[in-house]
Amino acid sequence: MNYLSKPATIKDIAKALHISASTVSRALNDNFEVSTETKVKVQAYAKTVNYRLNTAASTLRSRRSYSLGVMVADVANSFFSQTINGIESVAYERGYNVVIAQSHDSHERELINIDHLATRSVDGLLISMSAQTSNYEHIENVHSTGMPIVFFDRVVESINTFKVITDNFKTAFDATEILISKGFTRIAHLANAPQLSITVERLAGYRAALEKHAIPYDENLVKFCPGGGRDAVEVEDALRSVLSDPSGIEALFVASDRIIIESVRWLNMLNHTIDLPIIGFSNSDVIDLIRPKVSFIRQSAFEMGQVAARMLIKLIESKYPVYTFETEMLGAEIHWRD
Amino acid sequence: MNYLSKPATIKDIAKALHISASTVSRALNDNFEVSTETKVKVQAYAKTVNYRLNTAASTLRSRRSYSLGVMVADVANSFFSQTINGIESVAYERGYNVVIAQSHDSHERELINIDHLATRSVDGLLISMSAQTSNYEHIENVHSTGMPIVFFDRVVESINTFKVITDNFKTAFDATEILISKGFTRIAHLANAPQLSITVERLAGYRAALEKHAIPYDENLVKFCPGGGRDAVEVEDALRSVLSDPSGIEALFVASDRIIIESVRWLNMLNHTIDLPIIGFSNSDVIDLIRPKVSFIRQSAFEMGQVAARMLIKLIESKYPVYTFETEMLGAEIHWRD
DNA sequence: GTGAAAGCGCTAACAC
DNA sequence: GTGTTAGCGCTTTCAC
Numbered sequence: 001m002n003y004l005s006k007p008a009t010i011k012d013i014a015k016a017l018h019i020s021a022s023t024v025s026r027a028l029n030d031n032f033e034v035s036t037e038t039k040v041k042v043q044a045y046a047k048t049v050n051y052r053l054n055t056a057a058s059t060l061r062s063r064r065s066y067s068l069g070v071m072v073a074d075v076a077n078s079f080f081s082q083t084i085n086g087i088e089s090v091a092y093e094r095g096y097n098v099v100i101a102q103s104h105d106s107h108e109r110e111l112i113n114i115d116h117l118a119t120r121s122v123d124g125l126l127i128s129m130s131a132q133t134s135n136y137e138h139i140e141n142v143h144s145t146g147m148p149i150v151f152f153d154r155v156v157e158s159i160n161t162f163k164v165i166t167d168n169f170k171t172a173f174d175a176t177e178i179l180i181s182k183g184f185t186r187i188a189h190l191a192n193a194p195q196l197s198i199t200v201e202r203l204a205g206y207r208a209a210l211e212k213h214a215i216p217y218d219e220n221l222v223k224f225c226p227g228g229g230r231d232a233v234e235v236e237d238a239l240r241s242v243l244s245d246p247s248g249i250e251a252l253f254v255a256s257d258r259i260i261i262e263s264v265r266w267l268n269m270l271n272h273t274i275d276l277p278i279i280g281f282s283n284s285d286v287i288d289l290i291r292p293k294v295s296f297i298r299q300s301a302f303e304m305g306q307v308a309a310r311m312l313i314k315l316i317e318s319k320y321p322v323y324t325f326e327t328e329m330l331g332a333e334i335h336w337r338d
Numbered sequence: 339m340n341y342l343s344k345p346a347t348i349k350d351i352a353k354a355l356h357i358s359a360s361t362v363s364r365a366l367n368d369n370f371e372v373s374t375e376t377k378v379k380v381q382a383y384a385k386t387v388n389y390r391l392n393t394a395a396s397t398l399r400s401r402r403s404y405s406l407g408v409m410v411a412d413v414a415n416s417f418f419s420q421t422i423n424g425i426e427s428v429a430y431e432r433g434y435n436v437v438i439a440q441s442h443d444s445h446e447r448e449l450i451n452i453d454h455l456a457t458r459s460v461d462g463l464l465i466s467m468s469a470q471t472s473n474y475e476h477i478e479n480v481h482s483t484g485m486p487i488v489f490f491d492r493v494v495e496s497i498n499t500f501k502v503i504t505d506n507f508k509t510a511f512d513a514t515e516i517l518i519s520k521g522f523t524r525i526a527h528l529a530n531a532p533q534l535s536i537t538v539e540r541l542a543g544y545r546a547a548l549e550k551h552a553i554p555y556d557e558n559l560v561k562f563c564p565g566g567g568r569d570a571v572e573v574e575d576a577l578r579s580v581l582s583d584p585s586g587i588e589a590l591f592v593a594s595d596r597i598i599i600e601s602v603r604w605l606n607m608l609n610h611t612i613d614l615p616i617i618g619f620s621n622s623d624v625i626d627l628i629r630p631k632v633s634f635i636r637q638s639a640f641e642m643g644q645v646a647a648r649m650l651i652k653l654i655e656s657k658y659p660v661y662t663f664e665t666e667m668l669g670a671e672i673h674w675r676d
Numbered sequence: 677g678t679g680a681a682a683g684c685g686c687t688a689a690c691a692c
Numbered sequence: 693g694t695g696t697t698a699g700c701g702c703t704t705t706c707a708c
Contacts, residue, residue, distance in 0.1 A: 009702085057700070058701080058702055119390045119393050120405070145390075284624070289606065289628045290627045290629075359686080392685050395687090
């Protein structure tokens with residue numbers, strides 16, 4: 001317990017073992033040029049003195065930090081926490097750390113955090129956009145410095161890089177069609193913030209399904225929640241609006257977890273006077289315990305994290321500049337509950 | 339869009355402005371010795387060239403990273419995500435970054451992550467122990483290097499530093515007493531992993547309440563979940579065991595969010611043949627929507643994060659070694675639901 | 677297979 | 693109020 005003793009450095013080890021600092025560095029990095037003998041000796045000694053790499057020095061010199069920055073709206077959101085777990089699983093396996101930041105769907109917070117992450121010497125960035133962002137200058141800024149970026153879930157069309165998304169169009173289409181197959185035609189759609197890529201895609205899927213079945217699209221049945229459902233009042237307003245539609249509604253298609261929760265909460269407050277089939281996007285692990293029952297669409301969040309992390313590491317480790325970028329689409333599972 | 343151009347350094351700015359690098363550094367750090375004139379000039383120019391501090395260099399030189407490491411079991415756990423938000427709110431205000439790592443309640447993962455965090459040059463650590471940890475050598479190791487540490491929620495008694503906890507004894511006592519006041523005497527207790535501080539404290543509160551009301555303590559009604567409820571089977575086994583008690587049980591006191599969820603899920607699978615009042619610790623924001631209804635104990639998670647962060651920053655910024663440490667206790671709210 | 681030397685970008689003592 | 697200088701701990705050529 002040598003309290004407050006300065007951590008041992010490579011130099012210390014070199015001195016103690018009567019070899020050069022460069023050899024110690026090589027031995028610790030398992031460099032093939034070093035003899036097994038010295039490697040073992042160095043590594044053993046390093047352990048006894050509780051040696052810890054000074055990442056700052058290493059990063060400064062090698063220009064590699066072996067850490068990935070992740071930017072999500074909220075870690076409390078099940079979808080994102082699952083994505084993070086996917087990212088971590090790949091990152092750790094490949095020798096990378098993960099640094100997480102939250103935008104809380106605020107453009108300002110996102111701006112600051114992207115900047116923090118970028119300056120905090122990460123080797124690359126995994127980004128899912130905040131609901132309140134419609135100006136992408138801050139992203140373009142770091143991207144233009146050569147920082148590798150991969151978007152997931154909520155992407156920016158105009159920035160040319162790797163992206164991983166759910167097949168939102170198809171999934172929303174299928175979900176809407178299920179409602180139609182149950183005989184519902186007056187289907188309200190509670191959407192997320194209008195500028196999000198996922199919002200646009202899901203709405204398009206919903207519209208396409210209506211169209212296919214010759215159900216007229218009624219814009220009064222579509223309500224956006226600019227705060228992403230973060231504000232209970234906006235959800236309440238949206239719900240109230242579609243529920244008071246003169247022609248009535250028969251079912252509800254909800255584009256996000258948080259909006260589902262607030263909708264259900266509000267419906268519960270009305271003491272179950274309204275019986276409305278609900279289907280929506282949710283990766284919550286307790287959605288099955290919530291009453292009234294909601295049917296849900298589960299995205300492949302963990303897998304999305306994995307794919308995104310693999311893309312990013314590929315980008316980081318590429319010896320040559322990458323000019324061709326792919327967008328990978330993942331499927332989702334629809335769980336219908338009567 | 340000078341694509342792939344190397345980021346500007348302090349030297350570049352110095353050269354362009356015909357001043358020295360140190361003045362630039364001072365100007366960027368808003369040092370009082372620098373004239374307002376040069377400050378403005380430097381900061382303006384820095385902005386035009388999109389200057390970003392190289393944290394690695396800064397940290398290496400100043401031995402300060404202005405970032406706090408946080409170690410929790412799971413960011414998906416509402417209690418922890420709320421704590422993290424509290425930590426962030428204080429950290430940002432005081433100019434610190436937050437780096438989050440998850441143990442997933444695995445001792446091995448915790449070991450690796452503590453090491454990563456420590457080497458990732460954070461100025462201090464906020465730690466909530468994993469459920470599966472009973473050997474604290476890895477913590478003692480980093481602590482002995484002089485790394486400031488603050489424990490929150492799940493603390494290690496034997497390590498002498500600042501700690502923030504919920505008053506688990508009192509809260510568990512009160513909750514148990516509520517059940518008793520409703521006329522229940524056969525109250526089962528589903529506990530978290532036995533080595534966690536919170537488990538011990540909550541169990542003690544439960545016992546004390548029984549004792550006060552002269553209800554005999556029956557160890558058959560107390561079941562631990564070593565995995566912290568991470569494994570549905572362990573919860574199922576625990577439940578099955580107390581439910582099959584020959585003398586029967588009348589109510590359930592559950593010590594953790596995850597264990598509540600798994601309990602409710604299992605009870606639901608039995609098709610509501612069992613009607614059992616449940617009270618438990620939960621910071622979930624959807625606990626009110628779950629059926630059957632559960633009464634819940636809400637900890638001051640956000641506040642706990644704030645207090646812990648303040649303590650840590652105090653520790654970090656202290657000019658002199660700190661020898662007297664406090665443990666702060668926070669209250670919790672009990673929400674009874676009929 | 678190992679060593680010597682240079683330097684990453686920044687900060688902070690010291691000088692004036 | 694500003695400049696000079698040294699060096700944080702590490703990696704990586706270039707020698708041999």
